[in-house]
Amino acid sequence: MNPEQQMAIHQLEEKIHLFSSAVNGAFLASDDFVLSNTHISTDTFNLLLPTSAQIQDPNKVKAAIEHMRSQKLIFSTWIDHRLLHPDWTDLLKEYQLQEVERNTIMMLEHTGDIDPVTSSALTIKEVLDEQTLFDYKHIFIELFKGSTEAVALEDYFQRFSIEALHSKARMFVGYEHQKPVTTGLLFETNDSYGIYDVITKAEHRGKGLGSDMFHYLLTQTKNKQKCVILQASADGKNIYQRAGFQPIGEMAVFE
Known part of the structure; x- marks a missing residue:
């Protein structure tokens, strides 16, 4: 490899x-x-x-x-x-x-030239307490609404411990007019960062809120020389390419 x-x-x-x-x-x-x-x-x-x-x-x-x-x-x-x-x-x-x-597995070589967030409709909070975790969970599970997976995820988050993440994974919720509307996750390893779970509630899509969350996550990297890796759907690939990410492979999912 x-x-x-x-x-x-x-x-x-x-x-x-x-x-x-x-x-x-x-x-x-x-x-x-x-x-x-x-x-x-x-x-x-x-x-x-x-x-x-x-x-x-x-x-x-x-x-x-x-x-x-x-x-x-x-x-x-x-x-x-x-x-x-x-x-x-x-x-x-x-x-x-x-x-x-x-x-599509995509990579950005570094985040040294990512501009700080100057204006956004979002107020973004890190998940550090029960309320923000509840808001994150609600948006996450809504993707699976009406399915057995939604029930399983309720069980997962009931058992979930923020403390167990040891700051390696930082979860964020974006609020518009004080209502939780989007989520994002920044994960760090010794040699890379990963972006996961950029999710926007269905009724709030199309306003650029997910893009705002994505950009915010890129500004949260402490080591600006580390690369960032993510997995993009066909719909998201062009968005990430415009942000400087390049395809490096594909991940197949089997169920």
């Missing part, structure tokens, strides 16, 4: 580890994959992440998948498209896991 690919996979590995530990979940790491298990049936936070193209011990992967299934815990599999070796494609097919999404 090239260094950028390794960095992106390593960042996601650290993120899912942290967010499983935030609810006292389990984390399994092997030479070929890692698996976060929150003990809650959520495919948002239960992730199988392959870390090599070839599987050295197929039985170990199968045992991990079968354990999740025996516990009736749904999960998703996120795999860099360059790791889609027959070892993985055959195994995914065996367990009837199908590709449901493919995102």
Whole structure:
């Protein structure tokens, strides 16, 4: 794997580890994959992440998948498209896991020339107390409204501990006229930052509030020489390219 690919996979590995530990979940790491298990049936936070193209011990992967299934815990599999070796494609097919999404992995080399926020319709607060966590949760879960995943995420956030994030992940809520309307997450590893969960409530979209949150997150990096990595949907790719991000790969999501 090239260094950028390794960095992106390593960042996601650290993120899912942290967010499983935030609810006292389990984390399994092997030479070929890692698996976060929150003990809650959520495919948002239960992730199988392959870390090599070839599987050295197929039985170990199968045992991990079968354990999740025996516990009736749904999960998703996120795999860099360059790791889609027959070892993985055959195994995914065996367990009837199908590709449901493919995102572009994008990187900004540094944030040294990001202008500070001068004006915005948003008042942005970091999630440091129960009220801002409640607001963040409400916007996050609204994406899954009416689904079993929404119920699972309610359970996840009931068990969630902000303190467990150890400042490696900083969560933010944007307020318009004192009403919570958008969220964002800035995650830091030793060699990179990651931007996740830039979500705007449906009735407030189209006003640039998500873009304001995204720009604000870029201003919050303490080490301006570190790169920033994110995963963009087809709709968001052009927005991030205009901000200086460049494609470095693709991430396929199987469920």
